[in-house]
Amino acid sequence: xxxxFQNLLLGFSVALQPSILVYAFxxxxxxxxxxxxxxxxxxxxxxxxxxxxxxxxxxxxxxxLSGVYYGAMYGGSTTSILMRIxxxxxxxxxxxxxxxxxxxxxxxxxxxxxxxxxxxxxxxxVIGLMLLAPTLAEFALRxxxxxxxALLLMGLFILAYMSGGxxxxxxxxAAFGLMLGMIGIxxxxxxxxxxxxxxxxxxxxxxxxxxxxxxxxxxxxxxxxAPTAPDVQxxxxxxxxxxxxEFRLSAGPIARGSLLGFLIGIIPGSAHIISSFVSYGIERxxxxxxxxxxxxxxxxxxxxxxxxxAAASGAFxxxxxxxxxxxxxxxxxxxxxxxxxxLPGPLLIQQQPELFWGxxxxxxxxxxxxxxxxxxxxxLFVNLLRIPYSYLYPCILxxxxxxxxxxxxxxxxxxxxxxxxxxxxxxxxxxxxxxxVALGLVLAPMLELSLxxxxxxxxxxxxxxxxxxxxxxxxxxxxALFVFSLKPLFxxxxxxxxxxxxxxxxx
Amino acid sequence: MTSSESSGTSQPRGGLxxxxFSGLMLLALALYVGxxxxxxxxxxLQEPGPGYMPLLLSIFxxxxxxxxxxxxxxxAPLSGLQWPEVMRAIVILIACAVATLALERIGxxxxxxxxxxxxxxxxxxxxxxxxxxxxxxxxxxxxxxxGDLLHVPLPRSPWGF
Numbered sequence: 001x002x003x004x005f006q007n008l009l010l011g012f013s014v015a016l017q018p019s020i021l022v023y024a025f026x027x028x029x030x031x032x033x034x035x036x037x038x039x040x041x042x043x044x045x046x047x048x049x050x051x052x053x054x055x056x057x058x059x060x061x062x063x064x065l066s067g068v069y070y071g072a073m074y075g076g077s078t079t080s081i082l083m084r085i086x087x088x089x090x091x092x093x094x095x096x097x098x099x100x101x102x103x104x105x106x107x108x109x110x111x112x113x114x115x116x117x118x119x120x121x122x123x124x125x126v127i128g129l130m131l132l133a134p135t136l137a138e139f140a141l142r143x144x145x146x147x148x149x150a151l152l153l154m155g156l157f158i159l160a161y162m163s164g165g166x167x168x169x170x171x172x173x174a175a176f177g178l179m180l181g182m183i184g185i186x187x188x189x190x191x192x193x194x195x196x197x198x199x200x201x202x203x204x205x206x207x208x209x210x211x212x213x214x215x216x217x218x219x220x221x222x223x224x225x226a227p228t229a230p231d232v233q234x235x236x237x238x239x240x241x242x243x244x245x246e247f248r249l250s251a252g253p254i255a256r257g258s259l260l261g262f263l264i265g266i267i268p269g270s271a272h273i274i275s276s277f278v279s280y281g282i283e284r285x286x287x288x289x290x291x292x293x294x295x296x297x298x299x300x301x302x303x304x305x306x307x308x309x310a311a312a313s314g315a316f317x318x319x320x321x322x323x324x325x326x327x328x329x330x331x332x333x334x335x336x337x338x339x340x341x342x343l344p345g346p347l348l349i350q351q352q353p354e355l356f357w358g359x360x361x362x363x364x365x366x367x368x369x370x371x372x373x374x375x376x377x378x379x380l381f382v383n384l385l386r387i388p389y390s391y392l393y394p395c396i397l398x399x400x401x402x403x404x405x406x407x408x409x410x411x412x413x414x415x416x417x418x419x420x421x422x423x424x425x426x427x428x429x430x431x432x433x434x435x436x437v438a439l440g441l442v443l444a445p446m447l448e449l450s451l452x453x454x455x456x457x458x459x460x461x462x463x464x465x466x467x468x469x470x471x472x473x474x475x476x477x478x479x480a481l482f483v484f485s486l487k488p489l490f491x492x493x494x495x496x497x498x499x500x501x502x503x504x505x506x507x
Numbered sequence: 508m509t510s511s512e513s514s515g516t517s518q519p520r521g522g523l524x525x526x527x528f529s530g531l532m533l534l535a536l537a538l539y540v541g542x543x544x545x546x547x548x549x550x551x552l553q554e555p556g557p558g559y560m561p562l563l564l565s566i567f568x569x570x571x572x573x574x575x576x577x578x579x580x581x582x583a584p585l586s587g588l589q590w591p592e593v594m595r596a597i598v599i600l601i602a603c604a605v606a607t608l609a610l611e612r613i614g615x616x617x618x619x620x621x622x623x624x625x626x627x628x629x630x631x632x633x634x635x636x637x638x639x640x641x642x643x644x645x646x647x648x649x650x651x652x653x654g655d656l657l658h659v660p661l662p663r664s665p666w667g668f
Contacts, residue, residue: 052657169575178564179568191548194561217603221600224595390627397599398622398623401607418607429588460551460553462552
């Protein structure tokens with residue numbers, strides 16, 4: 001514990017440097033704006049800023065990008081509460097009761113509770129990251145290729161199990177993402193696969209064009225013709241203070257949402273989205289007056305908003321400790337760190353303590369910055385929402401194109417972006433979840449390498465995955481979840497997801 | 508409206524279902540990948556080759572595609588899927604494709620200005636003055652922020668503009 005505290009002090013000595021503070025502030029500000037804009041979620045925001053971080057030192061780069069990430073989590077709640085438009089998918093559940101509160105004239109307290117809940121959950125998530133990541137990283141030093149194969153496969157099965165939609169569709173999308181990851185040079189044999197003679201595809205398909213295309217461009221294609229936004233309420237500072245009763249009702253949901261969100265955040269998939277759905281379902285179930293939900297229950301704002309912010313912090317645990325992204329956002333952030341020659345993984349915390357602890361400390365600072373930004377300045381931010389969408393989406397599209405192009409100055413990336421936008425549009429029409437595609441793409445090289453190395457180690461014997469205890473446990477867990485997730489296909493009984501509202505479309 | 512949403516509102520009728528269609532498309536993609544993968548050596552279990560993993564994936568994807576099609580009997584009819592914005596989406600994609608072709612030829616600023624003039628003036632039918640202000644303002648301001656302040660190399664036109 002004393003060592004952790006000392007490390008945290010080291011982190012604060014890094015995070016409180018003026019240059020890092022400025023970048024943390026800029027990241028949070030951009031994130032808040034990005035989170036408020038429909039069609040530009042945290043992923044698109046981070047992807048667009050990625051090229052700008054190439055010239056920065058790695059600590060500043062990660063502080064800036066993580067500021068965008070949790071800033072977007074905060075910002076998404078504002079549009080949900082004031083306009084019933086989720087700035088990003090994790091805020092869908094906040095729309096339900098947040099907007100109802102706005103209609104009841106309680107927009108201010110809804111915004112305040114969302115910001116306070118996000119602050120508490122974000123801080124709790126950072127504490128969890130601080131305590132859990134070093135322990136997990138130490139444990140992961142025992143991992144060899146079979147353990148990594150088992151871990152990655154377990155992650156994909158957990159993703160399928162946790163997914164809100166059909167398990168088969170989720171697995172198919174993960175396979176599609178893994179297939180995209182096969183394009184390019186095979187590192188073990190030097191063969192160039194599926195490149196169809198295009199030299200630019202030799203390096204493979206990048207995460208940025210795929211992620212921005214699937215999530216950003218497809219959203220614009222779906223919504224570009226939508227009518228313009230309605231009038232926006234502009235709450236004053238004095239209207240923001242919740243009543244004592246509202247504070248009392250929110251305390252439990254914030255605590256539960258923080259814990260739940262952090263735990264779900266560690267799991268692969270769209271954790272911040274899933275956590276807000278699960279939190280809403282649980283709060284509705286625990287409430288003595290569930291009929292209030294949908295009519296402006298403040299618990300319906302406090303729980304999901306806390307959960308999605310805690311999940312954003314939880315997602316950094318496997319990223320930092322194992323070097324494994326559990327969401328498209330962390331995948332892009334890993335790409336940002338790797339540009340600087342740093343490989344996230346079990347050795348990162350030992351070899352780069354300033355980076356890890358500086359990052360942790362900057363998250364504490366970021367949460368304070370966001371609280372300051374989101375409460376007194378909310379009136380200023382809502383002006384952005386007055387811009388008609390017909391003006392916003394062309395500018396967002398231009399940002400998507402320029403951001404993707406500038407990652408590696410490649411027009412091929414822009415073509416991939418447009419193709420992925422079209423594919424994402426069609427897949428969403430057919431009810432497919434897109435997160436597994438991006439995740440599969442990122443995990444593909446790791447999974448292939450570890451699988452082939454494992455088979456080479458065991459002279460082709462697949463039993464290596466069940467004779468090594470850690471790999472066997474992870475495989476057993478993955479297999480169990482796979483069997484559980486098959487249950488709804490054969491039986492009439494619903495599974496746990498239906499009971500917490502995860503059968504809904506996740507946007 | 509997605510297939511899952513529409514399934515709740517439309518009554519089952521004859522004809523192909525949306526999940527059957529999408530499942531069969533996935534199966535077709537898996538078969539294509541399996542066929543294209545014939546070019547690469549599969550290797551052995553002791554030493555898997557570059558074609559090993561794609562083969563496993565095409566089998567897995569083909570199986571899931573087939574299962575989606577088989578379990579898709581109760582999904583929404585394919586003809587019931589709503590595509591009200593598809594024409595606009597196609598126009599947007601074509602405009603972006605043209606902009607992509609132009610980006611390295613006429614430079615970032617001119618491309619973005621032309622793209623915004625098309626979107627705002629032609630597609631959204633906004634008044635000329637706001638269109639001009641937004642297009643020029645965004646084109647120059649974004650170049651300044653991204654290119655000059657953040658030092659991201661953006662393409663310039665042959666005229667240095």
